[in-house]
Amino acid sequence: MPDATVLIIEPESSGIDLIPAALGLGFGVHVVDRRAVHELPSAVRDAVAAGKAAHLRVDTRSAGAVADAAAALARRTEVAAVVAAFEYAVPVASAVAERLGLPGITPRSAELLRDKRKMKQALSVAGVRVAHGVSLAAERADDKALRHVARRVGFPAVVKPVNGCGSLRVRRVEGLGELRNQVELSRRDPIDDMGVSLGNLLLVEAYVTGPEVSVEGYVADGTVRIVAVTEKQLGPEPHFVEIGHVVDAGLEPGVRADVERVARAAVEALGTHVGAFHLEARLTPTGPVVIEVAARLGGDRIQELVSAAYGFDLPRAMIEALAGLPVTPPDPDLRPRFAGVRFFTVPFPAVLRDPAQLAGRVSAVAGCRNVSVSHGEGALLQPATDFRDRFGHAVLVADDRPALDTALARVDTHVAQSVGSAVACIS
Numbered sequence: 001m002p003d004a005t006v007l008i009i010e011p012e013s014s015g016i017d018l019i020p021a022a023l024g025l026g027f028g029v030h031v032v033d034r035r036a037v038h039e040l041p042s043a044v045r046d047a048v049a050a051g052k053a054a055h056l057r058v059d060t061r062s063a064g065a066v067a068d069a070a071a072a073l074a075r076r077t078e079v080a081a082v083v084a085a086f087e088y089a090v091p092v093a094s095a096v097a098e099r100l101g102l103p104g105i106t107p108r109s110a111e112l113l114r115d116k117r118k119m120k121q122a123l124s125v126a127g128v129r130v131a132h133g134v135s136l137a138a139e140r141a142d143d144k145a146l147r148h149v150a151r152r153v154g155f156p157a158v159v160k161p162v163n164g165c166g167s168l169r170v171r172r173v174e175g176l177g178e179l180r181n182q183v184e185l186s187r188r189d190p191i192d193d194m195g196v197s198l199g200n201l202l203l204v205e206a207y208v209t210g211p212e213v214s215v216e217g218y219v220a221d222g223t224v225r226i227v228a229v230t231e232k233q234l235g236p237e238p239h240f241v242e243i244g245h246v247v248d249a250g251l252e253p254g255v256r257a258d259v260e261r262v263a264r265a266a267v268e269a270l271g272t273h274v275g276a277f278h279l280e281a282r283l284t285p286t287g288p289v290v291i292e293v294a295a296r297l298g299g300d301r302i303q304e305l306v307s308a309a310y311g312f313d314l315p316r317a318m319i320e321a322l323a324g325l326p327v328t329p330p331d332p333d334l335r336p337r338f339a340g341v342r343f344f345t346v347p348f349p350a351v352l353r354d355p356a357q358l359a360g361r362v363s364a365v366a367g368c369r370n371v372s373v374s375h376g377e378g379a380l381l382q383p384a385t386d387f388r389d390r391f392g393h394a395v396l397v398a399d400d401r402p403a404l405d406t407a408l409a410r411v412d413t414h415v416a417q418s419v420g421s422a423v424a425c426i427s
Contacts (some may be wrong), residue, residue, distance in 0.1 A: 153204050203266055276295070348383060371393070
């Protein structure tokens with residue numbers, strides 16, 4: 001048995017890759033989660049079943065409960081690091097690390113990172129450009145309050161939960177009527193996402209134009225290191241569903257320098273002094289505007305793209321930093337490749353014909369690393385309003401950007417040919 005273990009709290013999405021990263025560093029793994037084993041993602045279930053990870057079921061919505069369980073575990077075995085493996089686990093991981101005396105962001109920083117309203121205020125005070133925004137309590141948002149917000153923010157505007165992630169309930173609104181409808185939807189039908197209620201408190205912010213990017217990196221020994229800039233490909237508005245990513249974004253040198261400068265300033269302003277970070281920004285004609293920052297790995301398989309393009313393991317670096325180990329930065333002499341992920345969506349209500357055939361055709365596209373179709377034959381598909389409406393993905397790698405773009409276009413063709421109109425199927 002390993003001498004020390006890593007606590008991985010709520011592994012979801014990219015956080016699942018923290019398990020093999022910890023094992024590769026010679027650590028044991030304790031998965032801390034509010035869910036029973038059979039409710040965990042399949043890769044996590046497999047790791048527990050194979051004895052590669054232990055499962056510690058605790059109410060992860062209670063920092064105190066998790067800290068108590070972690071302290072009890074620490075009396076039996078050395079805990080080397082506490083890692084937030086999903087957005088909602090960031091405050092809990094911070095509290096546990098503080099309780100155990102391990103590296104981690106402070107609870108105050110975690111609070112800023114998990115509340116988009118407070119995050120925006122902290123960044124603005126530090127001189128980091130953000131979109132002007134106003135918070136709004138859905139339950140108390142009468143017509144007077146809505147008109148007040150409209151006067152302060154203007155239209156178009158973007159409405160989002162202050163504590164959400166994954167594009168859940170994020171929408172562009174063009175006027176007072178659409179704002180009222182979105183607030184009423186939040187009041188009438190709040191979302192429960194992994195035990196977190198979204199929509200009770202909203203942020204209404206000015207709409208920012210320009211291409212969207214994310215910055216992937218880590219902080220170790222007090223130094224912010226940027227590993228990659230990701231080009232984010234979004235579906236049609238008024239929603240902001242991410243339908244693809246490309247690493248690296250291939251920005252002009254001056255724009256790239258501005259993005260990196262702003263990212264470092266934002267990470268430092270929020271007190272993210274150790275571990276991984278994922279920052280999203282829009283590139284306006286007058287410079288980058290930060291949308292939000294997270295103290296975790298980027299989702300949507302971005303860390304897999306970073307590994308394919310730069311040969312750098314972000315999950316491993318995150319654990320090394322939080323365990324107080326040295327992190328070897330990316331090789332500056334490595335010739336990077338281009339990597340992209342395409343998520344499968346439809347522009348109209350449709351029916352999935354043959355998922356196996358779609359997977360086979362996409363896997364034959366040059367440079368395809370992996371493909372997954374999450375829905376079965378005959379599944380009814382809807383245009384995506386958030387990540388839950390995507391029905392599969394493909395990861396592709398190429399030596400240059402034109403080759404990657406060609407491969408992504410072929411994937412798009414195969415996806416389009418694999419669905420039929422839902423109206424036609426019903427009639």
